[in-house]
Amino acid sequence: MTVKIVTDSTADIPSELAQELGIEVVPLKVRFGTEEFLDGIDLSSEEFYQRLVQGPTLPTTSQPSVGEFTEVYQRLGEGSDGIMSIHVSSKLSGTFNSAKQASEQAEVGCPIEVVDTLQASMAVGLIVLAVARAANAGAGMEELAALAEDTSSRSEFFVMLDTLEYLKKGGRVGPAMALIGGILSIKPMIILRDGEVNELAKERTRRKGVARLIRTAHEFGTVDDIAILHSTTPDEAESLASNLSQLLPEGRQPVISRAGSVIGTYSGPGALGIALIRSATT
């Protein structure tokens, strides 16, 4: 493989899968008070969600520095034909900006293409997986850049949350998101549009929420790939995955992924979502 693939930890790609495909994952950081952890490296998911729910303060997150990206680009650039660096929506995180600046100042002997997917979590993950597979099959930079742009434009990501609180406190509620009052218990459902968090629906029960996730997935017609994202409910993710496998070509299963500590900071516990790449319409 001569083109290297870089993403960030918010893509929530399961680590074995990233390793298998040779994807370099640059971690964001999570802070509980003064304690800082590298997303997906220093802190297990179990421990993170326990702290999230029980801890006295909510965590904050920060993007990788320009220097950290520069270091990665310089390390990977050696002997490569190019670097595809594919990231979370620039409207939700400064990660893309760090990567972009690093790509401009890094002294690397190959081209670096930094992609703003306008997506988050496994929706970015699915784009990265598609590009990595093509790169492994020998595709060149131009082709990969076009593929990244194309799959980004066909990606969808929608999530049922247990509460909007974490998203709200983290300041990631988009302007088009309706206010949700605190009297009724509600499962807010969100969807990424134009790189921002939008409202998909509000449901009163989890079962209705899951039904809505499935219905929404079907509304997008045929799909190239699907991933299921959960924060604390692996069994629910499993059953949702088997339910949606019929949308994929026979023999393929949706990727199941657990939200890392950065995405988890905003989704909170009990989040269940679907990322998918719509089939190209011909």
Added chain:
Amino acid sequence: MFSAATAALRKHSEMVNRLNVYPVPDGDTGTNMLLTLERMLDTASQVKSQSASEVANAMWEGALRGSGGNSGVILAQLFKGMSTSFGGRESVGPLQIAEALTEARDFAYSAVGNPVEGTMLTVMTEAASAARDSATKADTVLEVFEASCIAANAAVENTPNLLARLREAGVVDAGGLGFWLVLEGIRLHLSGQDAALKTELPDYIDMPASATDLAQEFLHSTEDEEYGNCTQFTLEGTSLSLDAIIASMNERASSVVVMGDSNLVKVHVHTETPEELLEYARTLGIVDQVRIQNMDGQRRDYAESWRQLAANADTAVQVPIAVVAVAWGEGLVRIFREHGATVLIAGDTMNPSVQEIADAVDTAPSDNVIFLPNNRNILPAAQQAVSISSKALRVVPTSNIPEGISALLEFVQTRPLDENVEGMGETLSSVTCAEVCLSVRSVNLDGVDAAEGQVIGLLERKMVVSGDDTTSVLLDLLEQAITPDSELITLYWGGPVDHEQAGIAAEAASNRFPDVDIELLPGGQPHYHFIISIE
């Protein structure tokens, strides 16, 4: 002529209210019809023209705007019929009257989503048919009204034979009776008699004579003054004197209605100091079945909602689509507001008119408005409001609060109007509504007996249980309402239930149905102990 009709209806509208078959306190048929006529008269009186068709047009306009409730909207069709068949004429004869009644009947059938026989519609059919038969040989308009009155009267008497619900409750159809009263008032007027004095109820309606006389007084007095506490109670004793009770009540309270005999008297008054009044009443006999309802609160809510609506119109940021919802009860109103709806406080026993709905829609911060009536009786007026509103108005036919909340939660500001309306409509079947309240009359409905004053449980408006204890009625009701798919029960408490009682009932429910989540919220609705959403 139509002021005579209004007078006839006014005289007996309390009776019409009382005939509502549902054993829940939404007896407002007479009031709805009366308000429709009063608004109609108001508008018509401003027309200077003597032309029959112009006056009829104005009447239709006024009636439509003033109409509330099913019965009001249906009655308004009478004036639509007139305005159609009087088209261009300066004066009218028997044939035009027959034609107007026929047109009105046809409009009424099409105005009602699901026409049911044994109701006001049947009475209109019979009245129109008799009018047509007589019109060919009649010399005067009076003759046509005489024929249609006789037919309408017979049709009203026959309604229990057509509609099982009426038969079970032992009443005739309230709207049908109201329609007959309108015709009767006109007939009396045309024959030179004073409808306000001479209109008598048919003898198949049994009612202490004093009540009907007093109902008129009651309605007159409430027109100007609807403040204080609506206080009702029964008085038991020996050799009670109705006249003396009326006189003593009049000294102490307003809007006095007293009915009964020397052993049992029912009293209805408005007073600022209900406790003092009851104290006095206890010196006259045994006081029982006390019901006190704060009308200041109702009126204040109502006035407040209009002030807020008006404030909205001036200051609210325009949004792509606004939702206007009818709601009542502090807690319920808050829930609707929290989820972005503009609230028109009405409902339950106070149905908004077509004009009021159109006004509320006008104040909403968008040119695209979705309206949630949240009450079956408000739906017809809402549908009529579509035709007079200057905005793109859509009605999602929510027939109760749980459906309204479901529909509102489905609303997404960024989705196109019609997609929203479709999606909101689809949610209605996903939620079941149940209610716990008091029976206002002794009835046997759907095989369930309930004595007046007993607690009853309604499932989708059908009475399924009755009893003396609120909690056990609630549990029995839930037993019937819950299915294996039920996940969440939301109990909105209100009426006579306080927070502690509601908590006890909710805990009992949660022990009995451990697999279902129970959410207890203050609804603040009048009358209903619980409004229950099961989903």
